[in-house]
Amino acid sequence: xxxxxxxxxxxxxxxxxxxxxxxxxxxxxxxxxxxxxxxxxxxxxxxxxxxxxxxxxxxxxxxxxxxxxxxxxxxxxxxxxxxxxxxxxxxxxxxxxxxxxxxxxxxxxxxxxxxxxxxxxxxxxxxxxxxxxxxxxxxxxxxxxxxxxxxxxxxxxxxxxxxxxxxxxxxxxxxxxxxxxxxxxxxxxxxxxxxxxxxxxxxxxxxxxxxxxxxxxxxxxxxxxxxxxxxxxxxxxxxxxxxxxxxxxxxxxxxxxxxxxxxxxxxxxxxxxxxxxxxxxxxxxxxxxxxxxxxxxxxxxxxxxxxxxxxxxxxxxxxxxxxxxxxxxxxxxxxxxxxxxxxxxxxxxxxxxxxxxxxxxxxxxxxxxxxxxxxxxxxxxxxxxxxxxxxxxxxxxxxxxxxxxxxxxxxxxxxxxxxxxxxxxxxxxxxxxxxxxxxxxxxxxxxxxxxxxxxxxxxxxxxxxxx
Amino acid sequence: xxxxxxxxxxxxxxxxxxxxxxxxxxxxxxxxxxxxxxxxxxxxxxxxxxxxxxxxxxxxxxxxxxxxxxxxxxxxxxxxxxxxxxxxxxxxxxxxxxxxxxxxxxxxxxxxxxxxxxxxxxxxxxxxxxxxxxxxxxxxxxxxxxxxxxxxxxxxxxxxxxxxxxxxxxxxxxxxxxxxxxxxxxxxxxxxxxxxxxxxxxxxxxxxxxxxxxxxxxxxxxxxxxxxxxxxxxxxxxxxxxxxxxxxxxxxxx
Numbered sequence: 001x002x003x004x005x006x007x008x009x010x011x012x013x014x015x016x017x018x019x020x021x022x023x024x025x026x027x028x029x030x031x032x033x034x035x036x037x038x039x040x041x042x043x044x045x046x047x048x049x050x051x052x053x054x055x056x057x058x059x060x061x062x063x064x065x066x067x068x069x070x071x072x073x074x075x076x077x078x079x080x081x082x083x084x085x086x087x088x089x090x091x092x093x094x095x096x097x098x099x100x101x102x103x104x105x106x107x108x109x110x111x112x113x114x115x116x117x118x119x120x121x122x123x124x125x126x127x128x129x130x131x132x133x134x135x136x137x138x139x140x141x142x143x144x145x146x147x148x149x150x151x152x153x154x155x156x157x158x159x160x161x162x163x164x165x166x167x168x169x170x171x172x173x174x175x176x177x178x179x180x181x182x183x184x185x186x187x188x189x190x191x192x193x194x195x196x197x198x199x200x201x202x203x204x205x206x207x208x209x210x211x212x213x214x215x216x217x218x219x220x221x222x223x224x225x226x227x228x229x230x231x232x233x234x235x236x237x238x239x240x241x242x243x244x245x246x247x248x249x250x251x252x253x254x255x256x257x258x259x260x261x262x263x264x265x266x267x268x269x270x271x272x273x274x275x276x277x278x279x280x281x282x283x284x285x286x287x288x289x290x291x292x293x294x295x296x297x298x299x300x301x302x303x304x305x306x307x308x309x310x311x312x313x314x315x316x317x318x319x320x321x322x323x324x325x326x327x328x329x330x331x332x333x334x335x336x337x338x339x340x341x342x343x344x345x346x347x348x349x350x351x352x353x354x355x356x357x358x359x360x361x362x363x364x365x366x367x368x369x370x371x372x373x374x375x376x377x378x379x380x381x382x383x384x385x386x387x388x389x390x391x392x393x394x395x396x397x398x399x400x401x402x403x404x405x406x407x408x409x410x411x412x413x414x415x416x417x418x419x420x421x422x423x424x425x426x427x428x429x430x431x432x433x434x435x436x437x438x439x440x441x442x443x444x445x446x447x448x449x450x451x452x453x454x455x456x457x458x459x460x461x462x463x464x465x466x467x
Numbered sequence: 468x469x470x471x472x473x474x475x476x477x478x479x480x481x482x483x484x485x486x487x488x489x490x491x492x493x494x495x496x497x498x499x500x501x502x503x504x505x506x507x508x509x510x511x512x513x514x515x516x517x518x519x520x521x522x523x524x525x526x527x528x529x530x531x532x533x534x535x536x537x538x539x540x541x542x543x544x545x546x547x548x549x550x551x552x553x554x555x556x557x558x559x560x561x562x563x564x565x566x567x568x569x570x571x572x573x574x575x576x577x578x579x580x581x582x583x584x585x586x587x588x589x590x591x592x593x594x595x596x597x598x599x600x601x602x603x604x605x606x607x608x609x610x611x612x613x614x615x616x617x618x619x620x621x622x623x624x625x626x627x628x629x630x631x632x633x634x635x636x637x638x639x640x641x642x643x644x645x646x647x648x649x650x651x652x653x654x655x656x657x658x659x660x661x662x663x664x665x666x667x668x669x670x671x672x673x674x675x676x677x678x679x680x681x682x683x684x685x686x687x688x689x690x691x692x693x694x695x696x697x698x699x700x701x702x703x704x705x706x707x708x709x710x711x712x713x714x715x716x717x718x719x720x721x
Contacts, residue, residue, distance in 0.1 A: 056608055057606055071593065373589070377590070380550060381606060384571050387574075461545055
């Protein structure tokens with residue numbers, strides 16, 4: 001007590017007291033050495049700055065966010081569900097469709113936009129009425145092909161193809177559902193975009209005389225010759241619809257589209273096809289032009305030729321009596337289908353992100369309420385409103401960004417599974433991953449804003465009183 | 468020694484109560500409150516927690532604020548600590564007019580000029596002692612290396628060197644309060660404000676904590692303790708008795 005009495009000279013010591021050196025003046029003034037206190041607070045100079053952007057406070061906010069998320073694992077997981085579903089749906093669908101796009105693009109570019117067809121029935125029949133109407137049409141015959149080849153000046157390659165699906169046999173091996181494609185002339189291989197891997201294609205002489213020769217796709221080789229090399233299959237005879245065909249060539253693989261292999265095919269000369277399947281079938285005429293710019297002109301010429309042959313005059317819109325189509329019909333159909341899928345997915349994703357956002361907002365409000373005391377403590381030691389706001393915003397964004405990252409991974413995982421099942425290339429798109437995490441972070445900011453604002457606006461005294 | 472004390476201008480102010488009500492703040496004082504009112508609106512009714520309180524606190528003082536519950540002493544405490552703002556009146560802290568400050572400036576004052584010690588310690592439950600002590604420095608924008616250093620020194624000053632990485636639930640009540648004191652002191656505040664600092668502690672621990680306050684005062688800190696216990700108040704050098712929102716008595720006891 002005596003010591004304290006002596007030491008009480010506050011005003012004269014004011015300056016020194018602030019710096020924590022109260023003894024200097026007292027000691028000097030009375031010639032008494034200052035009492036030694038080994039436990040004296042001896043801190044570095046106090047810090048008197050408060051910058052606008054404080055990395056320490058932001059890092060603190062991030063640490064607090066992650067530790068509070070760790071402390072409530074189940075809650076965090078449940079909070080994430082909505083975001084994960086939304087993001088993974090988008091990622092999966094975008095990835096799958098990108099993969100399909102790639103497949104479709106390569107598939108149709110093998111025929112390209114320089115090829116169009118003339119046939120009795122269009123490839124897509126939309127109604128029963130159409131079906132009846134198309135069945136009344138005259139068959140498209142080799143004579144039509146002959147006329148087009150003679151009269152169409154812009155046409156480059158003209159050919160015939162007829163298709164049948166048959167079981168193919170070799171020794172005791174059978175392969176079902178093989179596409180038998182009767183074609184003439186041999187330029188049809190070029191029109192179809194297939195190339196020879198081993199052996200050769202038939203000559204026009206062999207084709208015209210109806211020799212029973214064939215060129216097979218790699219799937220036939222795989223199914224009937226147990227994957228033997230292409231060279232060994234050449235020269236063997238396979239049985240199709242009761243007739244024997246000698247393999248003279250094997251094609252390079254084309255791959256599959258939508259899970260259907262395009263390599264399960266046997267090409268035979270059209271004359272030979274007629275012998276096996278009859279001459280009374282309608283054929284498909286394939287026309288190829290040299291450059292895409294000529295396509296329209298060639299289509300016009302072919303349409304005129306065919307109308308004349310069907311006895312129709314220009315302007316008769318009732319029924320042309322034939323179908324003239326490019327591969328665009330597939331692309332159009334595909335485009336419509338995928339854009340619908342995109343729309344549905346965006347809808348699903350939007351709904352789950354909104355729901356996810358509401359869940360995050362709700363959880364953040366709970367979190368703010370639970371941690372009112374903590375907010376009070378932080379404010380009491382000098383946290384500003386913007387510090388508290390930042391802390392809770394960072395927490396909300398951390399939750400949703402983690403959800404977004406999970407969503408990206410599950411989305412890619414889903415796309416991987418589906419691509420493995422259906423068989424199309426998996427294109428991991430970095431942009432969609434960034435977008436997924438980005439969008440979910442934005443959801444975090446939006447849904448965290450109100451709870452964070454409420455936290456920031458808390459009265460420090462009220463907050464400290466909370467339990 | 469007593470003549471030195473009497474010679475101080477603080478005592479002159481003390482002896483001349485007129486200076487409290489003339490509306491001018493005392494530029495020599497650390498805290499200068501003039502005609503501070505705090506009014507709460509409860510529905511249509513207005514409740515006055517403080518009825519025009521005026522007083523000065525000088526650097527290095529050790530003051531106890533006492534009064535029955537509901538007297539307004541906690542309100543006064545919150546105003547001094549800038550946790551709350553007055554409805555009316557002027558408050559100068561370290562020569563700055565706090566009554567005109569916005570939220571950010573008040574936060575800065577709480578961060579740098581005031582160190583709070585609460586009855587219930589108010590430590591972050593999930594954080595270590597070290598992190599709790601670092602908290603004011605985090606909001607003060609102190610770099611992490613310097614922060615660790617300062618916080619460790621503050622903890623060693625309250626004899627908790629071996630409890631640095633403990634969480635509050637691993638510490639005794641007295642140890643928790645010492646962590647809180649270290650937190651209050653770490654940024655060298657101008658005033659140390661303690662609101663019933665021994666209210667949640669047993670007698671023995673209370674005495675230890677009050678000894679610590681005595682030591683801190685000896686080292687030059689300005690301390691204001693709110694209490695309703697007379698033996699705690701008796702350790703101070705000046706007692707402000709609050710009753711019904713007014714200073715009933717302002718006595719120097721040492």
